[in-house]
Amino acid sequence: MPNLARFRKPRPSGAVLSNGNYWSALSENGTGVAFFRLGEGWVQTYGWRPDVVDDVLGWLFYLRDRRSGLTWSAAPAPRPHANARYRFRRRLGVASIECWTGELHTQLEGWVDSPLPREFRHLVVRNLSRRVLEIDVTTYLEVVLFPFASFGAHPAFAKLFVQTAWLPERLCLVAHRRPRSSEERWPVLFLAARGSAPVEYETDRMSFIGRGRDLRCPRALASTSPLSGTVGNVLDPVLSMRQVLTLQPGETAELEFVCGVVADEGALEEGLGRDWGTSQREESLKTARARQQELLRVAGLRFHEARRAEELAVSLLYQVPDLRSSMTAPETKRAAAVRAQLGLDTSRRLVVADDGEQAPWWIAASRYWQAVGLPIDVLLARAQGDSVVVRRADVQHGAGDHAAHLSNEDYRALLALADGCDKHGAASARGRGQRRNVETLRVGSSREEPAQPAVEFWNGFGGFGREGKEYVVRLREGHLPPLPWVNVIANPEFGCLVSERGIGFTWSQNSREFRLTAWSNDPVVDPPSECLYLRDESTGEFWSLLPAPCGSGVFEVTHGQGFTRWVNEREEIISTATCFVPPDARVRVVWVQLVNQSSRPRRCSLWAYHRLVLGAEPWAEGRYVVTDFDAQAGILWARNPQVALFEGRVVFAALGPATPWIRTVGAGDRVWFLGLGGSLKSPRVLQRSGLGHGPVGAGRDPAAILAGEFILEPGQRWEGAVLLGEAESELQGRQWVERYRQPASWSGGLQATAEFWSRRLSPLQVETPWRDLDMLVNHWLLYQTTSCRLWGRSAFYQSGGAYGFRDQLQDACALLWSHPSETRAQILLHAAHQFPEGDVLHWWHPPWEKGTRTRFSDDLLWLPAVTAWYVAFTGDRGILDELGPFVRARSLRPGEDEAYLPVQRTADCVTLYEHCCRAIDRSLTSGQHGLPLMGTGDWNDGMNRVGREGKGESVWLGFFLAEVLARFLPFCEARGDQDRVQRYRAYREKLVRALETHGWDGAWYRRAYFDDGTPLGSAENAECQIDALVQAWAVLSGVASPQRAERALKAVEEKLVDPEAKLIRLLAPPFDRAPQDPGYIKGYVPGVRENGGQYTHAAIWVVQAFFRAGLRNRAAELFRYLLPTEHSTDFAGAERYKVEPYVVAADIYGADPHRGRGGWTWYTGSAGWLYRLVVETLLGITLEEGRVLMINPSLPTHWPGFRVRWQVPGVGDVYHVRVEQVNAGPMRQSTEAWLDGKPLPASQGTVRVPLVLDGKEHEVVIHWVQPEQTKNSGK
Known part of the structure; x- marks a missing residue:
């Protein structure tokens, strides 16, 4: 047993203010967090994270001298005054921070009121100078109103449910969280100013901080411009106020702010208090002191003992490593x-x-x-x-x-x-610095920007290069894309996410459960978790080789398949940093090339920094990471024995090459590198001279830090690399380091990566009249589907790491043209995650068997649907006889909608056919209208309460189930499964009648029926009168008559298509205040994601339905809405759309002020479906049972034609298809076609091309004539 002794005072410490139901931890740096009691739990009030380094969050106060422009914070964080003296004091019931700058003295007092859940800040500002001072006082906090762990797991999602408002008569900002169900009740968060001084306000975090900036230097404090006054559906909510003080020499001003929660806006009067002045403040302070006296009495502590307990508590909340x-x-x-x-x-x-x-x-x-x-x-x-x-x-x-x-x-x-x-010396033995860093970067000038490369579709931020294979972003200081434009670089087991500013994070095996470095989910700041610095050892100047955190000048950033490259010139050194992930190794390589443009030798050092996690969250798993540096081999090792199923595995970081360095060093401690309260822009270690090893071991704030010193001769091109990887053992890790620290592996590895992706994406190439469409189809859509959806399962806005049962099944269908064996494997993988009862895991985390069992009604049906599509395409009926197990877990309890469960594989296996049939068997339900039961959601997860009681019915599911039955019945017939043939056929016949009888609303199809029998998606609804999904599938399933199909699509045109914003809304009007409770979709602010925005997945089906209905010209117009390039044709469009123009967004917002803004990109099944829409519907090319190429285009009349090159997977045959659209006339009444010069029959516009499979190239020429009845259809 270790020798135990007293705790010593660590940093940061602070005070805890509480009334028993609301507590606020205020650190001596002025940062901190507040929680309030809600039911049996505690809810976080405003933004904060347990980070002793990047400690900038809490209820913050800034001051700005309007004449000089000097800005600082009233406390040491987030922006300390360079020449100020700060003092933290704790008195009974109150804590205070004082600041003396020479010209100004401020005292910021904070206390928690009793008994109300609110806290106060009283700011006293005194002019010590001999001049008149105009001072902006700005207060700021980030809205949370959510449990700490839930918010931290996915902040971008949690923020979508919050709305803000300004109440001018009360000088009060409020934020409320929209409930995700009728049982949820969230209080209202308020921030109010006392007094009569004019108040500016802001609730949009992007407007306050500014893209690519942070709270140390927010855009709102960069000038005397007033705060924007933005409120409402802001997507990233904050509460910020500003008052302007004019102080004569010696004059003192006092400001008062109150923040707290009330049950609703009607209770604000009590929460704010009716009158306020000195006497009321003193009364509140008196009650706060009395409440603390009571807490001291209950605990049996004297005040100085309680101070010690509070200081220790704050340090524990921050998880101080010491x-x-x-x-x-x-x-x-x-x-x-x-x-x-x-x-x-x-x-x-x-x-x-x-x-x-x-x-x-x-x-x-x-x-x-x-x-x-x-x-x-x-x-x-x-x-x-x-x-x-x-x-x-x-x-x-x-x-x-x-x-x-x-x-x-x-x-x-x-x-x-x-x-x-309480181990001796724990708090001080490591000798870490406790001074907050004031950023005083020593930087030099940047050279003139290089010539702009030739790109296509330039929009002011970027454009396509190298025939569309690359997307080039051009960065100047202060000129960033509106949101992060990222690349998801992955192989099946390993990957990283990078933005135009730098490397976001890296993972292995599972992008949520085993992140090697930290994921931010912050599109405003976009903080990198991995950085590269170059330091001139002669001058001490340093900068980052990537734009973040401290790069400057012009950067040319190139995203390509499998790599991203940054090029910059600084201090007469041209740098090129290329990040790539080899296709066959769990290694991320950053290849660094430097060219010395000066006439003198340069003694430089390259520094690599990685914030290690080795789990999901830094504050949860990161603290268990153990690091070690092998100085002889130059490898830093990291392990986390607390991550299940990754025990024994190692993470490694190393520099390459192995030998030319003057010296190399390593460290495993983030606090050592950055300093307490430090910043990535000015790491403490880089402000010192020389290189030296840092601490490693357990119990630290883990990082992988490497540095190497070298000489860069005049005109020399120097090359090095930074490796980060994960291995099953230290032996395997050493082998990978040895392989990828060799210079030949950098250029060779990058070339191999490029060739790998070229082979994957090249089997099918198109050439159409739409150049942007060609580039997306040929290079980006399958890359997005494969690298992000199937392999990485992670992106900037969502990092799940799991397989979704319905999700990756649909994604894999896009691989049928290039890698049908992978589609096959995906089908069998999902079948093995079905329960014997027929239901399936909604999602599960690989590599271990743990996932969510639900009452969703559509998940299981995607197995027979995709299986049927696969067999129809490939002719591989043998897959139906493949044997596979089930998973077992406890059943859901009554009233339990879902459960995250460990599962076990069964020893018994059944055929894939049986798996599919069990999914269908379980789905043959029927409600009072003869429609299938909806359960806790069908395709739309957010409609999780429509059928929660087991009576609600889904019209959409009826159309989808009719389609599945129609496609799967032939397999049942071929196998002689007569019982199922009869049951399925009879059920489908009744279902079709029910759909036409009870699904039709009079002008379009209804969406569903609630448990009480009330229709949804009906003209009688005040909200969600019409839903696009069901109109599309009424057509795609073939159930709707031509007349009803036409009327349904006309309703979509009139009520859901927005020509100005170029989007197709999922539903309208959005859910907001109607009494029906459809589920958490109603919690989204109106116009966001499924709640009245475009959900691109469904919009693709709508366009497909227009094509299917023969409305080809209109379908083509709507098709353009689906292309990201269509929303970013120029600078104004890119500013409005904001997200990447080279990949598909899952959603586009449908209501002001965000109408036309792209939502979450990359991680969306829309990419695979858009690929299929182009190839199989617009161009009309399908494969019949692996033997016959079917071609029946749906071209708009203005298209002259198109070309397709397709290499048959697994064989050498290449088919060159050239389609020319021609007008019908006396000499040509119908479509004509030739294969290698020999005529082919064409029936009703469809050309059947039998595959020769002789290993040769073949040419197909088609003179295509539109069928007369559809030739002039549409607009």
């Missing part, structure tokens, strides 16, 4: 056993302390923390023979009567799991 044990975290099973034995909650902070003379203080501190509301547990430990006795510090009885006896191994495991342990 408080932890240096012991390596135990393997997962031992850790789980220890947690279970002691009943530990992983969401709470844990302290292990000596059960000796200090035990009474720890018991009292634990009682105090419990009364305050802090999530901190204390365990007291003492040695007893060969074991350690551990007991909980019980807040009610002094100490718990129940004690646990742990072995020394288990006790060491406990220490490693603890956020704090």
Whole structure:
């Protein structure tokens, strides 16, 4: 058992202010967090994260001298004054931070009111100078109103449900979270200013911070321009106010702000208070002091003892590494056993302390923390023979009567799991700096920008290069794309996400569960988790080789398939950094090339920084990472024994080449590199001279930091590389380092990567009258589908890591033209995640078997649907006889909509045919209208409450099920499965009648029926009168008569198509205030994602339906809406659309002020469906059972024709198809076709081309005549 001693004061520390139901932790830096009690849990009030380095969040206060432009914060964070002195004080009931700048003195006081859930800030500003000062005072906080872990897992999603408003009569900003169900009740967050001074306000985070900036230097403080006054559906909500003070010499001004929560806006009067002045403030302070006295009495602490407890609590909340044990975290099973034995909650902070003379203080501190509301547990430990006795510090009885006896191994495991342990020297032995960095970058000038490369479709930010294979973005300082324009670079097991500014994060195996570095999900700041710096050792100047964090000048950024390249010139050094992932290794390579343009030798050092996670979240798993640096081999190793199924695996980082360096160093400690309160723009270590090793080991804020020193001669081209990878063992890791640190592997590896992607994407190439369409089809859509959707399963706005049952099945269909074997494998993989009852895992995390069981009604049907499409395309009926297991898990309990469960594979296997039939069998349900039951969602996950009680019906599901049955019945007939043939045929006949009887609303098809029988998607609805999805599938399934199909599509035109914004809304009007509760879709602000925006997946089906109905010209016009290039044709369009023009967005917002703005990009099944829409519908090329190429285009009349080159997968045959659209006339009444010069028959516009399969190239020429009845259809 280690020698235990007292805690020493760590940094950051601070104060905790509380009334028992609302607590606020205020650090001495002025940052911090607040939580309020809601039911049985606690909800985070405003933005904060437990990060001792990037500590810039909380309820912040800025000051700005309007004459000089100097800006600083009233506390040391986020922007300390370079010449200021700060002092933090804690008094009974209140905490304060004072700042002296020479000309100004400020005192910021904070306290929590009692009993209301609100806190105050009182700012006193005094002019110490001899001149009149005009000072802007700006306060800022980021809206959360959500549980901490849920918000941190996916912030971009959580923010979509928040709306803001300004109440001028109360000088008050409010934010409310729209409920995702009728049972949810979220309070209203408010921020109000006291007094009568004019107030500016802002609630849009992008407007306040500015793209690519951060809270140390936000755009809102860069000038005297007023705050924009933006409120409403802001997508990324903050609450910010500004007041302008004019102070005569010696004059003092006071400002007061209050922030808190109330049940609803009707309760604001009580929350704000009717009158406010000195007497009311003193009364509030008096109640705050009295409340703290009561907390001290309950805990049995004196005030100075409580101060010590609060300082320690703040440090524990921040997860200060100095408080932890240096012991390596135990393997997962031992850790789980220890947690279970002691009943530990992983969401709470844990302290292990000596059960000796200090035990009474720890018991009292634990009682105090419990009364305050802090999530901190204390365990007291003492040695007893060969074991350690551990007991909980019980807040009610002094100490718990129940004690646990742990072995020394288990006790060491406990220490490693603890956020704090009373081990001697833990808080100070590592000698880390405690001064907040003031950014004083030593930088030089940048050269003139190079000539602009020739690109196509230039929009002011970027354009396509190299025949569309690349997208080139041109960055100048202060001129970034409106949102991150990214590249998802992956192979089946490994990948990284990069933006135009730098490297976002890297993963292995699973992009959520095993991130090597941190994912940000922050499109405003877009902070990199991996950085490359170059330092001139003679001058000390340093800069980043990528735009973020501290690059400057002009950057030319090129995204390509499998790589991204940044080119820049700085200080007479031209740098090229190329990031790529080889197709066959779990390694990310950044190849660095430098050219010395000067006439003098340059002594330089290259620095690589990676913020390590080795799990999902830095604050959850990152703390268990153990690092080690092998100085002889120049490899930094990292392990995390706490990540299940990745035990024994290693992460490695290294520099290449191995030998030409003057010296190389490594470190594993982020705090050592950046400093407490440090910044990636000015790392503390880079502000020192020379290179030296840094600390490694356990219990730190983990990072992989490498540096190498070298000489760059005049005119010399120098090459190096930075490697980051993951391996099954250290031996494999060394082999990969040895392979990829060789210079030949950089150019060779990049070329091999390019050739790999060229082979994958080249089997089918098109040439049409639309140049942008050609580039998307030939180079980007399949790349997006493969690299992001199938392999990476991650992007900037969403990082799931899981397989979705319906999702990747549909994605894999796009591979039929190039890699049908992968489609086949995907089908069998999904079949093996079906339960014997027929339902399936909605999604699951590879490589272990754990996923979500739900009551969704459509997931399971995509298995027979995709299987039928696959067999019809390939003719591979043998797949139906492939054997595969099921998964088993407990059934959902009554009233339980879903459950995240571990599953086991069954020993029994059945054929794929049987898997498909069990999915169909389970789906043959029927409600009161004869339509299939909707369950807790069909295709639209957000409609999860329409049929939650088991009675609601889905009209869309009826059309989809009719299509599935029609396609799958021939397989049943061929196998002689007469029972199913009869049941399926009879069910389908009844279903079609029900769809036409109860699905039709009079002018279009309804969407569904609620559990109570009320229709949805009907003219009688105030919201969601019409839904595009069901109109499209009424046509695509062939169920709708031509007359009803025409009327349904006409309704889509009139009610859902927006020609000005070039989008097709999913539904209209959006859900907002109507009494029906369709599900969490109603929680989205109107016009966002499925709730009234364009959901591109469905929009593609709408366009396909227009083609199917013969409305080819109009379909082609609507088709243009689907292309990202159509929304970014010029600078204004790119500014409005904001997201990447080279990949498909999942959604486009459909309501002001965001109408026409692209939503979440990359991670969307729309890419695969758009690819299929082009090839199989617009160009009309399909394959019949692997033997006959079917060609029946749906061309608009203005197209002269198109060309297609297709290489048959697995064989050498190449078919060159040339289609020329010709007018019918006396000499040509119908389509004519030739194969290698020999005539081919054509029937009703369809040409059948039998595949020769002789390994040769073949030419197909078609003179295509539109069928007379559809030739002039559409507009």
